[in-house]
Structures are given as structure tokens and as C-alpha cells.
Amino acid sequence: MLSGSILPLILAVMLAPLMQAVITRTKSVMAGRVGQPLLQPYWDLLKLLRKGAVYSNTTTWIFQMGPAVGLASVILAMALVPFGGLSAPFAFSGDFVLIAYLMGLGRFFTVLAALDTGSSFEGMGASREVTFSALAEPALFLGLAALARQTGLLSLSPVLAAISTVTWMHAAPILSLTLAGLIIVFLAENARIPVDDPTTHLELTMIHEVMVLDHSGPDFAMIQYGAALKMWLFAAIIIGVAAPWHLGNRLIDLGAALGAMLVLGIAAGIIESSMARLRLLRVPQLLLVAIVLSALALAL
Amino acid sequence: MSQLINSILILLVLTGFMLLSSSRLAACIRAIAIQGVLLGILAIAVQGRQLSMAGVLLPLSSAMVKGFVLPWMLLRAMREADTVREVEPLISYNLSIIAGTAALGLSLWLGHRLQLSSQLASSLLVPAAFFTSLVGMIVIASRRKALTQVLGYLALENGVYAFGAAVALRLPILVELGILLDVFVGVFVMGIAIFHISREFNHIDADKLQALTDRL
Numbered sequence: 001m002l003s004g005s006i007l008p009l010i011l012a013v014m015l016a017p018l019m020q021a022v023i024t025r026t027k028s029v030m031a032g033r034v035g036q037p038l039l040q041p042y043w044d045l046l047k048l049l050r051k052g053a054v055y056s057n058t059t060t061w062i063f064q065m066g067p068a069v070g071l072a073s074v075i076l077a078m079a080l081v082p083f084g085g086l087s088a089p090f091a092f093s094g095d096f097v098l099i100a101y102l103m104g105l106g107r108f109f110t111v112l113a114a115l116d117t118g119s120s121f122e123g124m125g126a127s128r129e130v131t132f133s134a135l136a137e138p139a140l141f142l143g144l145a146a147l148a149r150q151t152g153l154l155s156l157s158p159v160l161a162a163i164s165t166v167t168w169m170h171a172a173p174i175l176s177l178t179l180a181g182l183i184i185v186f187l188a189e190n191a192r193i194p195v196d197d198p199t200t201h202l203e204l205t206m207i208h209e210v211m212v213l214d215h216s217g218p219d220f221a222m223i224q225y226g227a228a229l230k231m232w233l234f235a236a237i238i239i240g241v242a243a244p245w246h247l248g249n250r251l252i253d254l255g256a257a258l259g260a261m262l263v264l265g266i267a268a269g270i271i272e273s274s275m276a277r278l279r280l281l282r283v284p285q286l287l288l289v290a291i292v293l294s295a296l297a298l299a300l
Numbered sequence: 301m302s303q304l305i306n307s308i309l310i311l312l313v314l315t316g317f318m319l320l321s322s323s324r325l326a327a328c329i330r331a332i333a334i335q336g337v338l339l340g341i342l343a344i345a346v347q348g349r350q351l352s353m354a355g356v357l358l359p360l361s362s363a364m365v366k367g368f369v370l371p372w373m374l375l376r377a378m379r380e381a382d383t384v385r386e387v388e389p390l391i392s393y394n395l396s397i398i399a400g401t402a403a404l405g406l407s408l409w410l411g412h413r414l415q416l417s418s419q420l421a422s423s424l425l426v427p428a429a430f431f432t433s434l435v436g437m438i439v440i441a442s443r444r445k446a447l448t449q450v451l452g453y454l455a456l457e458n459g460v461y462a463f464g465a466a467v468a469l470r471l472p473i474l475v476e477l478g479i480l481l482d483v484f485v486g487v488f489v490m491g492i493a494i495f496h497i498s499r500e501f502n503h504i505d506a507d508k509l510q511a512l513t514d515r516l
Contacts, residue, residue, distance in 0.1 A: 172303060173310045285321060288397045292317055295401065296310070299408055300424065 004087025004157060007254075012078050012236070015258075016228040017041035019235065019265050023192075026269025041228065048221035056214065058118045066113025067215060067222035073106035074229045082157040083236045084257025085246050091157035096144045099156065099233075100137065103189075106226065107133055114211035125210030128280070132195065132207065135287035136188045142294035143181045147241065149298060150174055160240035167244065177297035179241050184290035186234040186268075188283075190227070193272040195283050235264050302422055308342045309428040312462065313404065316435040319455060320396040323387050328451050329374045335432070335458045336366025343465045346425075358476050362461070365480055370454065370487050377491040378447055381498035391442045399442075403434035416467065426463070433459030446497060446506050450490045457483055 021038045028035025037043075055064065077099045082088040111129055114122040148154055150171055151162040168175055188195040191208035200206045212223050243260035247253055278286060315338065318331040340363025347355050378385075389396060404427075411427035420426065436456030440449050461479075 170303070173307045177310065285393050285397065288394055289317065289321065292397060292401055292404075293314075296313065296404070299404070300306075300310070 004082065004089055004091060006089050008081065008083035008086050008236070009075075009079055009089055011083060011258075012081075012229060012232045013075070015261075016232040017045065017225065019232055019261060020228050022262060022265035023269040023272065026266045027273050030270065030273035041224070045221050045225055048224070049218050051217040053215075053217035053219050056117060059116050059214075062109075063113045063116040063214075064219070066109045066116075067219040067226070069109040070106040071222045071226040071229075073102045073109075074226045074233065077102040078229055078233055080156060081233055081236050082160050082240060083254075084239075085161070085250065085253035087157040087161065091155045093154045096148075096156045096159075100140055100144075103230065103233075104133075104137070106230075110211055110223070113215070117214045119214065122211055122213060125207055128207045129211060132188060132283055132287060135284055135291065136185050139181050139287060139290035139294050140185045140189075142291060142298050143178045143185065144237075146174060146178045146294060146297035150178075156237070160237070160244070161246070163241055163244045164246055165244060174297045174300050175241060177293050177300075179238065181290045181294035181297065182234070182238050182241065184286060184293070186231075186238055187271070188287060188290070189234060190231045192268060194275050194278045194286065197277050232261075235261055239264060305342065305345050305422045306424055308338050308345065309422060309424040312338050312342070312428050312458075313431055316432055316455070317397065317400055319435060319439060319451065320400045321393050323393065325378055325385055325387060325445070325447060326375065328387065328448065329371050329378070332374075332451055332454050332458070333367045333371040335455065336370070337363050339363065339366065339458055339461050339465065342462065346465055362476070362480055365484055366454070366458070370484070373487060373491050374447065374450065377494050380495050381447070387448060388444045389442050390444060396438065396442060399438050400435060403438065404431050407431040407434060420467075425465075429459050429462035431459070432456075432462055435459075444505055446490075446494045449506060450487060450494070453490075454483070454487070 018038065018041070021036075021041050024040075025035045025038060053064075079089045080091065080095045080099050082091075107129065111126040114126040114129075144156075147159050147163070150167070151159045153159045153162055163175070187193070191198055196207040196209075198209065200209065208227070212220065215223055239257055239260045242264075243256065245253060245256050247256075312335060315331045315335045318334075319328050322328050322331065340359040343359035343362070344351070344356055391399070407427040407430035410430055411423070414426060416426070433456050436452045436454070436459060439452030439455060441452075443449065443452065
């Protein structure tokens with residue numbers, strides 16, 4: 001079933017931390033600061049990899065496995081996601097179900113690792129993470145199903161290849177609804193504002209960061225890198241719907257997709273600087289709205 | 301053209317959800333205002349190429365009244381009644397959204413079931429109209445304040461108007477003007493009533509109005 005090109009995977013592996021850097025830089029500029037260098041996430045990863053890991057006595061092998069499974073599952077899922085007109089390395093009928101559940105597997109092990117520490121603080125984060133992802137998942141599925149129904153195809157690479165400016169001409173309402181739902185899922189799954197604040201470390205309001213507090217050194221590097229890849233994965237799907245330029249020239253298509261990723265990163269940065277975090281009680285409502293948008297797109 | 305109509309109808313459905321999910325009264329009033337303007341555009345759009353003077357002016361005046369005059373009156377009533385700006389629903393916002401989704405499913409099903417004699421501009425017209433009316437009913441049933449009941453009534457009316465735009469391309473001018481006047485006067489009276497209720501009882505909580513009986 002090997003089809004398409006390995007290039008989307010390579011680009012994701014190389015450039016994923018850069019996208020986070022773009023968001024951070026946008027936030028800095030919006031706040032009137034200079035901001036850290038664009039390559040800072042890479043240096044952070046290198047620094048973490050050189051350090052040793054500390055393991056608490058209460059933890060078991062699950063705690064050490066969590067980050068590895070998390071990273072591996074996200075890389076596997078990435079192998080199914082096309083980018084910039086290039087088909088993914090692997091594509092088969094129904095592959096987006098596998099994508100969703102590979103991410104579910106990664107999340108499951110992150111949550112288990114958090115519970116394994118025995119810290120009530122991390123248990124709280126784990127509980128929040130599963131609550132919100134249980135609501136984000138239907139939104140993602142319904143959104144992808146709407147795309148599949150619109151194009152009549154069941155695999156992510158052909159679906160995104162089938163969406164073009166012509167599709168936008170005759171199905172703009174459906175595609176924009178799907179897109180709005182997917183963007184909310186993007187913000188929720190990647191623990192960004194308005195769902196979660198990736199920069200807080202000492203507040204009782206955080207979700208993702210609190211689960212990974214006890215990880216250190218290479219383990220934490222894997223978690224950070226996995227988070228960057230996950231963001232790239234969702235962004236690639238969104239870009240595939242929002243910027244479907246297939247001009248034929250591979251280089252131009254790829255450049256356009258990379259440019260669109262940059263725009264999405266800047267947009268996410270602007271959203272984060274201009275919005276406050278939602279109250280925790282209001283987050284399910286936002287995710288319900290995402291479900292409704294996707295369901296509406298599917299029903300039309 | 302059908303792209304435009306479909307987009308308007310989807311926006312109509314989304315404003316319905318906005319009405320169900322916002323916690324602020326002002327945001328709910330804004331949702332109703334947007335619905336009014338959308339319906340004006342819709343009524344012009346469904347006529348396609350056979351536009352007439354009356355066919356443009358009537359929807360425009362209706363959009364003016366529903367999109368600007370009524371919201372202004374409601375905002376004023378809200379300010380003068382000095383009410384809490386939160387909606388305070390009887391059921392949670394999440395449950396409201398779920399009820400809205402159920403209503404949407406029901407309207408889509410009904411829209412497919414109904415056999416209409418006339419050709420419609422879009423297959424979405426009937427479901428969207430049903431949905432808007434159902435949202436109005438949900439809002440009337442599940443909200444506590446007198447002001448939100450007015451909003452529910454307006455949403456109900458908007459649904460009926462959308463249905464009218466769908467099946468009867470040409471209503472007699474007099475009928476349309478009459479309906480518009482009815483709504484206008486209705487909201488006008490309700491605005492005054494809300495003001496007086498709040499002055500008399502210091503709140504506009506419809507739940508507590510059951511004490512208003514003759515037996516006292």
C-alpha cells in the first residue's frame with residue numbers, strides 16, 4: 001500500500017517545532033517584545049536530550065513508556081497525512097479512523113503516565129484531558145466524515161487531493177463549516193488558548209502541561225516534539241482544506257502549502273494574543289459548538 | 301444564486317445556535333438582529349431574476365425593523381429594567397445546544413418528509429425555517445426572563461417568515477405590512493410591560509410571575 005511520497009513526513013519531522021516557534025514569535029510581537037529566536041524550540045529539544053531523566057520511586061514502566069508511545073503514535077499518524085498536493089506515504093480506505101485512534105493511543109499513554117505518578121495534581125490534568133478530548137473526537141470525526149461525504153472518497157490523501165478551488169466554488173458553505181469545526185479541534189487538541197494556555201506552569205487551570213510535569217530530560221523532549229508534530233498534523237489537514245491550490249507544479253504547490261502553514265501559525269498566534277482562556281466550564285460548550293458545526297456540514 | 305441562499309440559510313441556523321448558547325442578553329439580542337437582516341437578504345435572494353420594486357422594498361423595511369429598530373428597543377428595555385445581563389436559563393447551555401441539535405435533526409427529517417406543491421429555491425429552506433421556529437420555542441420554554449421570552453417569540457416569527465419566503469414568493473403587500481406592524485407593536489408593548497414589571501417587582505423573572513393571580 002506504499003503510495004505517494006515520503007516528503008510530507010520528512011517536512012513534518014523537520015519543520016514541526018518551527019511552527020510552534022512562529023506562534024511564539026507572533027505572540028511576542030503582538031505583546032511588543034522581541035521574542036526568542038525562531039530556532040529556540042530545536043535548541044530546547046537538544047538541551048533536553050543531553051540531560052538525564054529522573055524517575056520517581058512510585059512510578060513504574062508505564063511512566064517511562066508514555067512519552068515513547070506518544071511520540072511513536074503521532075509519527076505513525078503523520079505517515080498518513082498528505083501535505084501540499086503530495087500524497088502521504090501510506091493511504092488506504094478509512095485511514096482517517098486510524099489517524100484519530102493513533103492519536104487516541106498516544107493520549108491514552110500520556111494519561112496513564114500522568115496517573116502513574118500518583119500525584120493528585122496530574123490526575124486532575126488527566127481527568128480534564130480525557131473529558132475534553134472525548135468531546136473533541138466526535139467533532140474531528142464528523143468533520144472528516146463531512147469531507148469524505150463531500151468528495152465521495154474514504155482516504156485522507158485522495159480526499160484532500162480532491163478538494164480544489166472548484167470544490168470551494170460549489171460547496172463553500174459545507175467546507176467553511178467543516179473548517180471552522182476543525183480549527184476549534186486544532187486549538188483544543190493542541191492545548192492552545194482559548195482551551196488551555198501552553199505557557200502556564202503554576203496554575204490550577206492548565207490541562208496538558210500539568211500531565212507532563214514529572215517528565216524530565218529526553219522523556220520531556222519526546223513529549224515536546226510529539227506535541228509539535230501533533231500540531232503540524234492538524235495544521236496540515238486544515239491547510240489541505242483551506243488552501244487547496246493544485247497548480248500541477250510540485251514545487252509551487254509545496255511552497256504555497258508551506259506559506260499557508262506560516263499564515264495558520266500567525267493566525268493561531270493572533271488568536272492567542274487577542275483572546276483570554278475560557279473558563280473550564282465553558283470549554284465543553286466550545287467543543288459542542290465544534291461538534292454542531294461539523295454535524296451540520298455532514299448533514300447538508 | 302443557490303450558493304448565496306444556502307449560505308444565508310446556514311448562517312440562519314448558526315445564529316439559532318448563537319441564541320441558544322450565548323450567556324449574555326445583549327449577544328442574544330444581536331443574534332436576533334442578525335437573523336432579521338439575513339431574512340431580508342433571503343427574501344430578496346429567493347426571487348431570483350423577477351425582482352420588483354415592492355419585492356425589494358418590503359424585505360428591506362422588514363430587515364430595518366427586525367435588524368435595527370426592534371433590537372434597539374430591546375436593548376433599551378434591558379437597560380431600563382436594570383436587569384442582570386446574564387441569561388440565567390433553566391437548563392444548562394450545553395443542554396440547550398444539544399436540544400438545538402435535536403431540533404436541527406428533527407427539522408431536517410421533516411424537511412425531507414414534507415411534500416411541497418411548489419418548487420423551492422433550496423432544499424434547505426424548509427429545515428432552516430422549522431429549525432428557527434423550534435429554537436424560538438426552546439428559548440421560550442427554557443429561559444427565565446421576560447426579555448428572553450420576547451427573543452424566543454421573535455425567533456419563532458423569524459422562522460415563520462423564512463417559511464413564508466420559501467413557499468409564498470408573493471404575499472400581498474398588505475399582509476406583509478400587517479405582520480410587520482404586528483410584530484413591531486408586539487415588541488413595543490412587551491418592552492413597556494417588561495419595564496413596568498421590573499419597576500413593580502424589581503425583577504423580570506418570569507418564573508415568579510405565577511404570584512400574579514386574582515386570588516390575592
